[in-house]
Amino acid sequence: xxxxxxxxxxxxxxxxxPPALSAPCIELSGNRELLIEGSKGVLEYSxxxxxxxxxxxxxxxxxxGLNLRCISESALVIDGFITSLAFDA
Amino acid sequence: xxxxxxxxxxxxxxxxxNGKFPxxxxxxxxxxxxxxxxxxxxxxxxxCMYMANYRRIRPLxxxxxxxLRVTQRFxxxxxxxxxxxxxxxxxxxxxxxLTVFIMSQFIWSIDVVGTQTLSRTEVLALLRENGLxxxxxxxxxxxxxxxxxxxxxxxxxxxxxxNLTGSYASVEIKEETxxxxxxxxxxxxxxxxxxxxxxxxxxxxxxxxxVEEGSGVxxxxxxxxxxxxxxxxxxxxxxxxALVIAETVHEASFSVPDHLxxxxxxxxxxERRSAELFGLRLPYGFAGVSSERSVVLExxxxxxxxxxxxxxxxxxxxxxxxxxxERSLDEKTAEGLLLQQSxxxxxxxxCDCTVTNRSTRLTHNGGQYTLCVTYTCEEDIxxxxxxxxxxxx
Numbered sequence: 001x002x003x004x005x006x007x008x009x010x011x012x013x014x015x016x017x018p019p020a021l022s023a024p025c026i027e028l029s030g031n032r033e034l035l036i037e038g039s040k041g042v043l044e045y046s047x048x049x050x051x052x053x054x055x056x057x058x059x060x061x062x063x064x065g066l067n068l069r070c071i072s073e074s075a076l077v078i079d080g081f082i083t084s085l086a087f088d089a
Numbered sequence: 090x091x092x093x094x095x096x097x098x099x100x101x102x103x104x105x106x107n108g109k110f111p112x113x114x115x116x117x118x119x120x121x122x123x124x125x126x127x128x129x130x131x132x133x134x135x136x137c138m139y140m141a142n143y144r145r146i147r148p149l150x151x152x153x154x155x156x157l158r159v160t161q162r163f164x165x166x167x168x169x170x171x172x173x174x175x176x177x178x179x180x181x182x183x184x185x186x187l188t189v190f191i192m193s194q195f196i197w198s199i200d201v202v203g204t205q206t207l208s209r210t211e212v213l214a215l216l217r218e219n220g221l222x223x224x225x226x227x228x229x230x231x232x233x234x235x236x237x238x239x240x241x242x243x244x245x246x247x248x249x250x251x252n253l254t255g256s257y258a259s260v261e262i263k264e265e266t267x268x269x270x271x272x273x274x275x276x277x278x279x280x281x282x283x284x285x286x287x288x289x290x291x292x293x294x295x296x297x298x299x300v301e302e303g304s305g306v307x308x309x310x311x312x313x314x315x316x317x318x319x320x321x322x323x324x325x326x327x328x329x330x331a332l333v334i335a336e337t338v339h340e341a342s343f344s345v346p347d348h349l350x351x352x353x354x355x356x357x358x359x360e361r362r363s364a365e366l367f368g369l370r371l372p373y374g375f376a377g378v379s380s381e382r383s384v385v386l387e388x389x390x391x392x393x394x395x396x397x398x399x400x401x402x403x404x405x406x407x408x409x410x411x412x413x414x415e416r417s418l419d420e421k422t423a424e425g426l427l428l429q430q431s432x433x434x435x436x437x438x439x440c441d442c443t444v445t446n447r448s449t450r451l452t453h454n455g456g457q458y459t460l461c462v463t464y465t466c467e468e469d470i471x472x473x474x475x476x477x478x479x480x481x482x
Contacts, residue, residue, distance in 0.1 A: 041116035045130055068128035068136075071119050 024054035031082040034061060037075045042068070050078055060086040100140035100164030105133045108155025117149050118142075140166055196225045196258050197367055197400035200393075203262040207245055212260065215239055221251065221258060223400060224368040230258075257397060277326035278475045280313035282306045286335035286470055296329025306335065306470070315476050326476060333471040339439060339464040343430040345423055346457045349416045352382060357410040365389070365402035380410035418458065424451050427460035435464070442466035 024038035036052055044051040050061045066080035106114055111134045128136040150157045172178050201212045219235045232251035240246050247265035285307050288300055296313040313331040318324035359376040391402040446465040
């Protein structure tokens, strides 16, 4: 994972992309809907907790009645009653 | 909405995922570009995907160590599969689509807006002459050419447009406003008499009076001259104008045969009703009358929601039987009929005159009654005639 992170950062530097642009893009609508672009996979999924792997960080979404509304290769949408977001590097 | 539509046409499945690591399966399928939605983690782990993708991911499920089971199918492909043995439905659907396509190639409703003096019937008749009518084949209808032709043929139409929207034609017309008649009040002219008569009142606004009140005049006689003169300035030409009220005499005769033959309703009638659909009339009944001669009174009602006349109509026809009759007129009845004719003549032909007296004389010879009426009237007999214009009278 660490090697991959370094590779991504090197890639971003090579193309002169600011580090923030190579990071996942997270869009939160109130506390009812969350869009994550740049996801690398779902690590854990239950109605109370969803953990999503992204480039370099793992996003933990906690709440009630959580659902994966849509999942594609690089993005996913979570809806439900979101109570907290946590980021693990 | 659009997404729902696409999902309906592509067809989708809802399936359950049973296994130890369903998240792994989600990641593998998403990594292969397969889109999943409505992923639910309840008593069962379930998700939805396109039907075509479901066939692709079965080997992936085995690799992820999960078992999939379809619980529901949605969309058009599953409907098609469900009804594949019912060929009648398919034929019906195809026939319906074909009918809709064919019917959309014809004009089924025409509306005319903006007419003032022209009647709707007149405009519809003109449109029919130019190829636009209910039931016309739309590819043969040239809206621009029709508008040009009609504007050329009828000068009353100042501007016109034919708008075709599907099977509906809206004809917009702006009628030409005729320019007002401008009197040339500067051109020198005389005032002459239009009829024989006796002058009762003469008001000359401009010009030299040539007759006096009480004098008799004949048609074409000079009443007021446009040549005015004075010792100081000499002679000059003016636009003579005058009101000349004269007592005139009009004569008219009216005739009626003493033995009349005609047709009249004999009291028998029948009512027929029919429905009109796309120009095709479907009668409910064929009631008729026994008489050979008949007259039909037709009443047609078409629904027109939001000012768009639909190609449906309810037609009611009343057929009245007619019979021939013969009648001999006595002198009193003939005089009554002829007096009615004379009153019509007075109303329409002598509308510019005030009838002060009338005398009648009824004669009967040659198988007909003749009423000679002499009207004594008061009317304006002044007519402006440009100087230099000679009329033979």
